[in-house]
Amino acid sequence: MATLEIRNLHARAGEHDILRGVDLKIEGGQSHAIMGPNGTGKSTLASVIMGHPRYEVTAGSVTLDGEDVLSMTTDERARAGLFLAMQSPAEVPGVTNSDFIKSAMNARLPEDENVSLFKFIRELDAAVDKLRMREDLPHRYLNDGFSGGEKKRNEILQMRLLKPSIAILDEIDSGLDVDALRVVGENVTEMKSSGFGLLLITHYQRILDYIDADTVHVMMQGRLVKTGDRELMKRIDADGYDWIKDELGIEDERVVPEGEDPASLGECAAKEAFEE
């Protein structure tokens, strides 16, 4: 059973200390959600776990089944079982989705083994169908010219095929209209098993209408400041975050400087609806 354990994690980007002591433990079969206002370090946590070169870990540890994640390269983390569905995945013109996903699956096999082409095509076609994506997806270039919603669904498609033991979904709901949100929710829910741990990072609670989370954490000032269950999520949905700030005596919850928050670049659902 997979266990991801984060202890007292501190990380910075350039001059800015962003993560200031994160503690979190996720086990297979569990679903956690991290909520919080913009700029509090949620996406940074996801990026640091995956090893984005922009961030530098200054203290703390991350382990997967006892193995030190922080000493692994990004690709080693992925092959160890971690998966991050990114908020703004890169576009890679010239590389087809099919070639990319096949390479990623082959990377998990011993050096002299390749995934069977027949099996691969069958699995890929099935996933395209499940996510209700365009049939020509395998032949299109990776995320190139994709709408915001197509990119998000492509992340989930990769997750289905790569079968990670711990998956982190970073703002998977941004840029999705209600129908797309339902499709994504169904696909993620279908993956749930005792060997699969899930961490949802979200600004709004609406994704939690489609994907059930048993533990809800609130992030402020680069730490998880409050933990609860669905009742906590409902309270946030109804009353926002101010009551938590009052309760904890937090005046400024932000750690990411204004304007550098990738979330502010996200696309709104209305635009997405027009695009598709």
Added chain:
Amino acid sequence: MTTTYLDPFGDRPGLLIEGGRLHNSLPEGTPLHAAFAKHDAEAGPQSEKEAVAANDAAIAERLVIRIPASAALSKPIHILHREQGSANRQVRLIVEENATVDILEWFASDTPLVLNHVLRASLARGATVRYASLAAHPANSATTIHRLFELSQGSSLHLRTGEIGDADTHQSVEVGIDGSAASAHVETVALTNQRQEAILTSDITHRAPQSEGRIEHYGVANDESFLAFEGAGRIHRGMHGSVARQSNRGVVLGETSRLDANPLLYIDEHDVDASHGAAIGRIDEEQLYYLMSRGLTEHEAQRLIIEGFLAPLSVFLEDEGLSGLIRETLQTKTGR
């Protein structure tokens, strides 16, 4: 004049080529001989005008390919140029009215070579040409390859050229659009390594209204090599409704390699749609991170990104005979 059946790839369908083989080796005392002697002394390809003039003055070999009016060939014509020592060659391509043709051309040599190659092509009204041409000469070769096209009304050219060999090279594409509603799309790919030098020029002149010209340059410069793209779109006065676009994209792989792009537009008409740009840099860190986050090693991720970047070469990769060779060359040249 002899008639030759050109069938460079064995069992592939060839084409009737009318041509005259004038000399097997470079005649001494001709301007071309002088030009190459100068080249040998100075080491560096000569200027384009000099090369074309020398080629006209002393053609060692000429192929004439004529596609008759309204002909449509179902399969591409394959042309293989394989020679040794020094060669001075001209290919004349005549595509008559409403004819359609696909050409796949490949330059190779087993030993270092001095080459002066000129293509002169004319597209009559309504002709459609897709022309893919790839050079892969060995190191210590010096080549000049100039490709000149004249486009009549309603004709369309899609040209893809590639330099994936190790030669020092100076290549140019020059398109003159003389008829309205004609279009030219020129894509050039180059991959340089070691101490190689390559200068590639694409120039489209609009001498007719409602004409379209697109130039795309893609380059990867590895090791200590030097790669330069010179692109120009020229729209003369009165050539309204014309489109001139140009893009340059490059990856600098080597520590000390250099990649230059000089996109130019000369516009003497206000009713046009014109744009140009250049994006040159190291491999995109976000792309690398994204691919690695799915388990691809850094090496494999870089290989995939570079291969994708060189997607215009895919027309060659569809050819079984060439795809293996190209993939091998890419790996050798990029070390990935």
